[in-house]
Amino acid sequence: MSQFNKTRRTIESMYSVYILECADKTLYIGSTNDLKKRLKAHNGLKGGAHYTKIRRPVTLKYSENVRTFAKARSREAELKRLSREEKLKLIQL
Numbered sequence: 001m002s003q004f005n006k007t008r009r010t011i012e013s014m015y016s017v018y019i020l021e022c023a024d025k026t027l028y029i030g031s032t033n034d035l036k037k038r039l040k041a042h043n044g045l046k047g048g049a050h051y052t053k054i055r056r057p058v059t060l061k062y063s064e065n066v067r068t069f070a071k072a073r074s075r076e077a078e079l080k081r082l083s084r085e086e087k088l089k090l091i092q093l
Helices: 003-012 035-044 069-081 084-092
Strands: 015-021 027-032 059-066
Touching (some): 015 035, 015 069, 015 084, 027 035, 027 084, 035 059, 059 069
Antiparallel strands (some): 015 027
16 A cells, blocks of 8 residues: 555544534534535535524634544533633633
C-alpha cells in the first residue's frame, strides 16, 4: 500500500466533534465525518438539525478530531454534559 493511500484512509476515517454558536447565542454540539458538509447543512440545507434550522446562522466555534465514530459520539456526549460556562471556556482556549 502506498503512503498516499495510508494517508488518505486516515484522513477519511477522521471524525470531528464540534460546537456551534447559533444566532440566538445558544450552543449546539454535534459530531460528523465531514465537518465542512455538515456546517453547510446546518446553515442552509433542509438536512440540518432542527435546533439549528430555527437559529440560523450558526458559526463554528470549536472542533476537535478523533479517529473513530465511537470516540466521536463519546466525546460529543462528554461535551454536552458540560455547563454552559465550561463550554464557553473550552471555546476560548
